[in-house]
Amino acid sequence: MFVIEYANGVAEDLKNIRAYKRTQILDSIDAQLKHEPT
Incomplete structure (x- = not known):
């Protein structure tokens, strides 16, 4: 399992x-990273 770490200030x-x-926004980030984690 991966953890998403956001930059300071997010x-x-x-x-x-x-x-x-x-x-x-947060759901889109999660969906995108599930398909392309890098």
Whole structure:
């Protein structure tokens, strides 16, 4: 199993985005990395 490590400041940036959009972004990152982890 892999762990996604985000850069410093990402959490702060995501706080400024609406919850619905934030979920879409994080789900897209997760889906992309499952298919192309590098």
